[in-house]
Amino acid sequence: MIIVADNIRITDQIIADAISQMNPVPIQKMVMECEKAGAQFIDINSGPLSRVPEKQMVFLIDAIQKVSKLPLIVDTANPRAMEAGVRTCKNAPIINGFSLEPSRLEKILPLAREFQTDIIGYLLYPNGHVPPDGDKRLEIALELFEQLKKTGIDEKRLIIDPVIVPLSWQDGKFQAMEVLYVIKHLPDIFGFPIRTIAGLSNLTSGRGHKAQKLIMEKAYLSMLAAAGLSMIMMNVFNRDTIKTVKACNLLVDEKIFAWEEMY
Amino acid sequence: MIIVADNIRITDQIIADAISQMNPVPIQKMVMECEKAGAQFIDINSGPLSRVPEKQMVFLIDAIQKVSKLPLIVDTANPRAMEAGVRTCKNAPIINGFSLEPSRLEKILPLAREFQTDIIGYLLYPNGHVPPDGDKRLEIALELFEQLKKTGIDEKRLIIDPVIVPLSWQDGKFQAMEVLYVIKHLPDIFGFPIRTIAGLSNLTSGRGHKAQKLIMEKAYLSMLAAAGLSMIMMNVFNRDTIKTVKACNLLVDEKIFAWEEMY
Structure with a gap:
């Protein structure tokens, strides 16, 4: 990642x-x-x-x-x-981002064509709401993809954000598992290794102890890595979480293992 | 877990x-x-x-x-x-365990029938060697299953140990990912939620710094949890690793989220 x-x-x-x-x-x-x-x-x-x-x-x-x-x-x-x-x-930066929300489709998405940039697409309903499960997210991913192509943007420009929601939501844990499912299945659906990005801190937003939140974030981070997440958006001042990213990268990449790679 | x-x-x-x-x-x-x-x-x-x-x-x-x-x-x-x-x-304890090694098949496996216990089966070749990949491990799981049934033991008695190997092996990282694949796919192959167990400390056995090993173990532990592992065998004196187990359990079980569950 x-x-x-x-x-x-x-x-x-x-x-x-x-x-x-x-x-x-x-x-x-x-x-x-x-x-x-x-x-x-x-x-x-x-x-x-x-x-x-x-x-x-x-x-x-x-x-x-x-x-x-x-x-x-x-x-x-x-x-x-x-x-x-x-x-x-x-x-060229990455544009963050567009979704099926009409204002974003009409005014943000075309900028990726104009400036030849990568662009992040959120798996959200047109009204900005979070889909109830992974399969609905996958459908939305395909709709984003269609919109991207219709706008004349190279398909490789798309980076999908499956949208992590707070665990404190009523269905927060279910959503967390569905996000893993989505990350795992996007490459099959698209037929190429489409890149993905996710915002880690959203998982534990709301009340809760800082120490517990960090443990939870690290646990979920490793699950995201195993699912194949490409980019992790996070508070980089959480040193232990950075170490976890490096450990995960060491596990999931294809080089021969060496502890030295953790630095 | x-x-x-x-x-x-x-x-x-x-x-x-x-x-x-x-x-x-x-x-x-x-x-x-x-x-x-x-x-x-x-x-x-x-x-x-x-x-x-x-x-x-x-x-x-x-x-x-x-x-x-x-x-x-x-x-x-x-x-x-x-x-x-x-x-x-x-x-009744759990017997740990048998494999396709003839001595274990002949002398350990029958004890599970005699004493009506659960028994752990290792995904190893008859000569005790580790299979090269996940698919071979799944084949061996089915062979263990056949042996279990042939011995007259209820299929629900079987707990599969996919065998974690050290990352320091030449194919250690590949094997670590294949073990996740095996844990994920065993229930499909067996057609029921067969239990699994894995020994975490084996992942980092050999040289390496203790602190790095703990980070790596926690990262992999979360991946095992997401794959569906039922039981984790570990050094329970690693307090942070225990906390990670609890965070993982909180993520993957089906109850409504509450930070209080982490205690």
């Missing part, structure tokens, strides 16, 4: 303050720490509620690109912020 | 010394600690090399039964020690 830092997000108070003050330093410090912690991609989530979304996204990306060469994922539901962000990236 | 302590084994120096001195106290202390740590079964491995196998096994089981009511797994390749051990158990 490729490690994607989800740390640069508007819901982090440090990031929120830095954006509102247009101060790049705290953002740059955090990005350098993410890279040091093992991040291989940086997801940049500027939030949906901003009054000046383009300006904020451009500020964030400019700040980050001054200190890191890591590839970026531009994460916003705002099409203007997305376009401004993608234009600001020195190298 | 049900937690089986593998701690009571002749290769542990404390146990070896206690047996050679016929001193039950260190064994009883360890068993009580195992129970406190979360063990739900105790595997009793008296070793194959003893000059007085029956006496040692009876001594071990007697000692343990004085301090614990946990169900026992009698683990020896010596048929006389097995028979003496099973007779000594107050409640």
Whole structure:
């Protein structure tokens, strides 16, 4: 699994303050720490509620690109912020993302064609709701795929996010197992090893002890790895979770085993 | 997964010394600690090399039964020690175990019929070698099943051990993934939810740092849980690994999620 830092997000108070003050330093410090912690991609989530979304996204990306060469994922539901962000990236980023929601289909998806980028597709209903099970998610994956092709985007550009939901939901555990099922079966359905991404922290959002949440996240992370997940979006400052990613990668890749690979 | 302590084994120096001195106290202390740590079964491995196998096994089981009511797994390749051990158990233990090795088929397997016990069957070649892949293991599972039925033992008595091998073997990683495949597919092949057991510590036996081994074991443990493993044989004194078992159980069982279940 490729490690994607989800740390640069508007819901982090440090990031929120830095954006509102247009101060790049705290953002740059955090990005350098993410890279040091093992991040291989940086997801940049500027939030949906901003009054000046383009300006904020451009500020964030400019700040980050001054200190890191890591590839970026531009994460916003705002099409203007997305376009401004993608234009600001020195190298083609990943667009995060689209779904069957009409606004995303119409305004986000075409940007992947225009800028020749990869794009993340969420397995959600057109109204943004989470499907009840894995089979429904697989159907939606095929619909996303059709939309992608209809828009004239190369099929290899698609990265599927099966959408992890909180365990605290009434059907949270069932959904967690269904997500594994989806990751396992997507390559068969598509007929090629389509890439997948998932946001780990969503699993344990809500109440609960931090220590328990971390144990649970690591357990589920290993299950995601065994199912074949390509990219894991996570808080890269959870050191033990990073170690678990490395252990999982060591288990599931095809090289001969060597403990040295864990570093 | 049900937690089986593998701690009571002749290769542990404390146990070896206690047996050679016929001193039950260190064994009883360890068993009580195992129970406190979360063990739900105790595997009793008296070793194959003893000059007085029956006496040692009876001594071990007697000692343990004085301090614990946990169900026992009698683990020896010596048929006389097995028979003496099973007779000594107050409640029917699990016999561990048989394989296609002629000596085990002829002398261990019939004990499960005689004493009406469950029995563990190893997916190994008749010469004791490990099969090269999962499909070969599944074939062997069916052969074990045939032997079991031929011996007049109820099919529900069988517990399959797919045999985890060290990652340090040349094909160790491949084998680790094949074991997951086997656990996943056994119920389809048998047509009922046949139970499975696996020895976790074997994964990381050999050289390597303790901390890395524990991370690797936990990662693989979660994969075993997702594959559907019924019983995990492990060092129950690894507290974090026990916590991982509980997190996995919480994920894969069918109850509504509650953090409280992790205790």
